[in-house]
Amino acid sequence: MRKLCFLFAAVMTAATVWWLAGCNGDGMKNVSERRSGYYAGGDDVMTVTAVSGVRERNYVADGTAGELVPYTLITIVPSDFDVDAIYTYTAKASGSSFGGTFVVHPFAASFSAEFSAETVCEEFTVTVNVGGQSREYALHSLVTDDMIEFDEAVSTAIDVLGAPDGKYEVRARLIKNPLGGDGVCWHVGFYTESGDTHSVLLDAVTAKTLAKK
Numbered sequence: 001m002r003k004l005c006f007l008f009a010a011v012m013t014a015a016t017v018w019w020l021a022g023c024n025g026d027g028m029k030n031v032s033e034r035r036s037g038y039y040a041g042g043d044d045v046m047t048v049t050a051v052s053g054v055r056e057r058n059y060v061a062d063g064t065a066g067e068l069v070p071y072t073l074i075t076i077v078p079s080d081f082d083v084d085a086i087y088t089y090t091a092k093a094s095g096s097s098f099g100g101t102f103v104v105h106p107f108a109a110s111f112s113a114e115f116s117a118e119t120v121c122e123e124f125t126v127t128v129n130v131g132g133q134s135r136e137y138a139l140h141s142l143v144t145d146d147m148i149e150f151d152e153a154v155s156t157a158i159d160v161l162g163a164p165d166g167k168y169e170v171r172a173r174l175i176k177n178p179l180g181g182d183g184v185c186w187h188v189g190f191y192t193e194s195g196d197t198h199s200v201l202l203d204a205v206t207a208k209t210l211a212k213k
Helices: 002-025 150-161
Strands: 031-042 046-056 068-078 088-093 096-101 111-115 123-130 133-141 168-176 184-192 197-203 209-212
Touching: 031 068, 031 123, 031 150, 046 123, 046 133, 046 168, 068 088, 096 111, 150 168, 150 184, 150 197, 150 209
Parallel strands: 031 168
Antiparallel strands: 031 046, 031 133, 046 068, 068 111, 088 096, 088 123, 123 133, 168 184, 184 197, 197 209
8 A cells, every 4th residue: 555655656746747847838927836745743742744745945925936846845833832852853754764863843833844845645644753752643634625625726817816927936825724623724925036925815615716816
């Protein structure tokens, strides 16, 4: 099963790069991030979330989309937060193992770590280590079959906001719904060379506009 999952991840990553390259001639061009994976898990000790996709290597909102690379970002929120605690992790995702040390968030009471691969399976595991103790968490995808996909989210955002004038880049990300609830929604943003930003929040199932800026 792990081999099949790894093969599927490799095919999806290759297909994504090909699709994005083929978008240069239409309204989906200039994509600098596609975050289409969102995972969650946890217990009474900590909550664990992960987001995954591809984004430009030089992640700067300058209106120009650069080379795309895969990523998975894991965030932990301990119920008993200690800014000096040292958390490490091992993740098993898409047939491969990754590991490293979490970095404390400068503002929020959380820690995060990232590895250079896109996670596309329905579930993957993260083992968190701190103070000589380890806890394993199964992270489950919050993406369902009835949700709109990346290309439809971008297309809808262009219909709602209009494509910016001049050079611009597009970031389309699944995020936790900031308006409440346990689900996720699409946040699509357009970032211009001149520094202007326009974005829209879309219902992940109906594509209904929840907010725009």
